[in-house]
Amino acid sequence: MEVPGGDREPGSYYVGVDVGTGSVRAALVDQRGTLVAFADQPINQWEPQFNHHEQSSEDIWAACCVVTKKVVQGINLNRIRGLGFDATCSLVVLDKEFRPLPVNHEGDPHRNIIMWLDHRAISQVHRINETKHSVLQYVGGVMSVEMQAPKLLWLKENLRETCWDKAGHFFDLPDFLSWKATGVPARSLCSLVCKWTYSAEKGWDDSFWKVIGLEDLIANNYHKIGNKVLPPGASLGSGLTPEAAKDLGLPAGIAVAASLIDAHAGGLGVIGADVRGHGLACEGQPVTSRLAVICGTSSCHMGISKNPIFVPGVWGPYFSAMVPGFWLNEGGQSVTGKLIDHMVQGHAVFPELQAKATARCQSVYAYLNSHLDLIKKTQPVGFLTVDLHVWPDFHGNRSPLADLTLKGMVTGLKLSQDLDDLAILYLATVQAIAFGTRLIIEAMETAGHSISTLFLCGGLLPAYARATATQDPSRVCDLHHSSRQRWNLDPLSKGRDRTRNLTVPSRIR
Template identity: 65%
Template structure:
């Protein structure tokens, strides 16, 4: 029998920080910690990071104080789907014109390869059917093509290993070059069981990646949560303060870890429309800097403008469709901090949610305050379902006034626009065959009560919030639990470790 005192470590590398958690077998967070990581913007739409710094922060973000090292039975990593470039000796290779070797990560939100993405889309290759028909500049093929075309001498010719950041972390921990199906299927056009499509890479001018059985981008794959190598290497164990050989699970993209941390929760007794229904009736929304909308199905469903279907990319043996919005939390920050009244907001310490409630004066729903101000939220392009990275944002209904009330209304209109964007994605998924009845939210924005309520109102669906608000970290720990073989499947682990905290129902007085 497995002791209830065993723990797992989940490590989440987000856009701007590394977070870690110590998680019990039944999914309770015993401790968490966070370390910031650097982001550089060498030029417009170029965002880069350092894999060396990221790994160092993974090792300094300690959560195991006061716990015997042998109580930690597994560790799992998730990260943003950023591109890491290393040379033959696994040293960093620069991804910018300045030649700084430490800046060797092209971030997920880097849009330098928009023109390459458009060219790849124009090939009409069959692999594009699994990315909604449109290649996004946030995926890895256009970024690789950009590096070849723009940094051939300083980067491309020296590169021997291209990792998705989650796979880089599991390699650092174990020395294993095995890649997670999550990263390769979702961001690199890999398609199990056939594998890589050589004709695709040749058609876009990257035929050199075919060398040595695709060794530069991954020859061996496995499902998320599968144990890698012999567990933690001696060096990684020292760095992380854990026992050598501790089980390490194949990694996940951060949004997909959030999906694992919420979507499988036991909902009995909450009177939800997804109760007694298959897990395919649920959609997970991971809401942070950007938002990802994750829906799974037993059979492949093709949704125009939505990524997927991806087999075993989140839940093994299930197909995943991933919608998304490129800027959500980042957009809200941009709108609020750029307003003339932002300094007044700081001085008066007003919270915008409570200020909006005062403005509504209890006589009408807060939603109705935004009836004369409208935002089109694609300030960083539309990821789905329009799949147009060239789209720009728009605000209609502005006046010359710059009061705190105006700031509150702009904030409200931005949140409403994001919620209507979710509705747009949801309708595209339903039209393609998904039967989604309940939303499961996690991530930083899920802690914003107005954001949650307006999503329930806009979609007409109940919203489930997790008991442990750091659901992404729970999802990462699920990987470690599976790798340790304390749970036999991802499905079993997420049902036991994910729990419902609160249910938010749509406001019935508001008719869509």
Template identity: 60%
Template sequence: MHSERQTSVKYYVGIDVGSASVRAALVDEFGTVVMHAEQPIQIWEPQPDHYEQSSADIWAACCAVTKKVICDVDASQIRGIGFDATCSLVVVDKQFQPLAVNSQGQNNRNVIMWMDHRAVSQVDRINVTQHRILSYVGGVMSVEMQPPKLLWIKENLQESCWEKAGYFFDLPDFLSWKATGVTARQQVLSQQRTDQCIELWQLLNRSLCTLVCKWTYSSDGGWDDSFWKVIGLEDLVKDKYEKIGNHVLSPGEPVGKGLTPEAAKELGLPEGIAVAASLIDAHAGGLGVIGADVRGHNLPCENQPITSRVALICGTSSCHMGISETPIFVPGVWGPYFSAMVPGLWLNEGGQSATGKLVVGLTLSRGLDELALIYLATIQAIALGTRHILEAMEAAGHHINTLFLCGGLSKNPLFVQMHADITGKPVVLSKEVESVLVGAAILGACASGDFASIQEAMAKMGKIGRVVRPNHEHKRFYDKKYEVFLKLVEHQREYRSIMKS
């Protein structure tokens, strides 16, 4: 009976490319992680603030971990595959070969990592324009987004990279293209205006998630020509955005005709299985938890729309994902982005890029008690920061009553309880800690056609584990601490202003 049930189960592969490693999971149709594997990837730091990777190294790691997680199942039961990754920039030439993003001419190093800060002067100049498109990124563009990186390449690697570049991919899009895309030989055959040419154009698609969140694409108006012209990248407008994407898919939509024979062989998967339009890694984590079925848990969000929830993905940095039916502009918070995570809904994305920087009241003592106090203060500072973000979102129009946590820090009981106590909201933990991988698998499940929508797949594959409720006994104490926290934030801004001047 057990073997019969197993052979009827449908499986999906989720692949997550982080900063230092690639992970894969085999996830069944009920959202259970059956197998999991991980492999490190290389990072080069040729000079301060420059971080580079190799797309070939990343793809090889994707293939290795995928083969590990599928080795014990019948390949015919695997229905789809989904990718998520960091929002790093991948550069290839017109023949889809890696192109160096460095002055050393090392073509294998063709990825500028998300955390690379080489484009500081470029992003400053972009922000000075005060272009209206910046209102969709909290008013100020981050150096970690793609336009400043593209501008840096044009200004510093004009002949060696900019002029030779065929395509610029966000890393999640590169992976879905690698699984479904055309080869250089097929491109040569497609130069004439034929159906093949149209097919080529469609296979060079991009995910709405990456383009909207990191490239300034507008889901209602597309690319804004005036923005690219005013920042000095009018070249992209002239070629009708072919290099950065002019065919856009919503997360979970099937890409092309599925897995190509070449990619299928490299991944160890069946040819033609569904490949989904990708997501940024944090957004995949949000997808893996925010839509879970909460019936029977007596939570305030049970009879409320999904917009009453916020997903908190806690790792090296923390991302706060809130969704709404209408666009909400929150000062200092990225978005609103339409359909960037959940199709049909707007997304706001808050974050703490380095947690625990506000810790006050340190003493010179080095005893264990003082160390424990520093640890507690750090965790409380992170939770107070979360409350600050939530209150900014609520002041702008969000109605939030429940937090959904995932990621490494969600395993920490004190971290979770402090978030419940300080925000005053219940915290829902995912049954599967690897929610990012579940989110990637949900994409593959949706692309396969086994679920009618992303929302249905989220509800059936995102499973609730533990619910942590706030302890209201110390509410007054944490309210006072929050008052202090807000003053510290205000003072820190003043100190930064003094040092800048």
């Protein structure tokens, strides 16, 4: 789709591709950073059994080709200067000839990606953590089952003949896309540091891979998992190959940047937002006082510092993994947007909600927000949940407890199941997610961070802003919105608290 006000006059253009959990999105921007066009395309997911989540690299590449062709329609292709990818930190498995290999017991090579939220490797990650290896201090002291080492160990122990022995290349999904576009199998520092235990200063640690039983990955200078590492944004090889250019509908030879994980791309984009001229309390404060919260299927909390800060239960510190020259700490909640979908879509009156939202040409969540305003009467909307509470760790706790065994809980349920009950359950869920963020902030500040402002982006933003405004874990000082996110958030700017600021940046420098 073309974005109103987009500039299609002569100039340079750049294409960005974002691969999320459920869809691929592409944006065309001009040399000033103005969004010119946007397109999205759903991608398939498989869940063959509980805690197993899989995708297809061929399916994802095909979706990338659809969206890039859409956003450059009507554009002089000779003015396109560059291409960049970000994607979820999912594990892509290919053989020695770069063909897909199965990551499933069914032997289906089309499903060759273990998704980021896959929790099949619980036994493996427990054993890794029992080693108490020194690299674990850089992941908050406890490795997550969502990182790549336990998934690799699971493949070795469970799919030795059909996958592990045949594997030639293991990629993080962002790096797979960069390779597919350029033929260069280099890895991004972002992916390797944040998900693979690589050190920006020391490189790979042989002793770690040996002690966890994956010493075979050391062979040929770590050829299978990456021995050429580039900083995010570095130009790859000779640019876009002719074959990839034909697939994507873009000119051959244009620059292709080393990739970023999707949350880190969002963090990089918003943490440096230009807030001048809006009268915000955060104007003039250092960038290290900002926390970028990327809230979608899951939520990630990105804070940077000049010196390394070790936060128990929070990933990092990672050097130059997101912002060059800064250390990154990354908190997170494994399911947030997915949890809201689960709670709302599983309710008995969801069909009624769908019908009413459709009749108003609204999303179900916009309808729920308006319904909450209707039923709150004269009291603040947050008081609707005084007797209903949610513990949101339905998929374990990533931060700050770092306990994948935790489960979710709802307390205060009644026998009634009407639309009011669903709306209040929805509100209690987003409030719980917001309070989870508060726990992460408190852990980071206890360890040495000084956070004054939250910068939010992502599809969960409207619900998150409502929760923070009504429950007051943050002071909402101002809310701006991008051309892709035009939610009416002005009423939320009245929420107040003593300590913090919440802002949604409209312009990125």
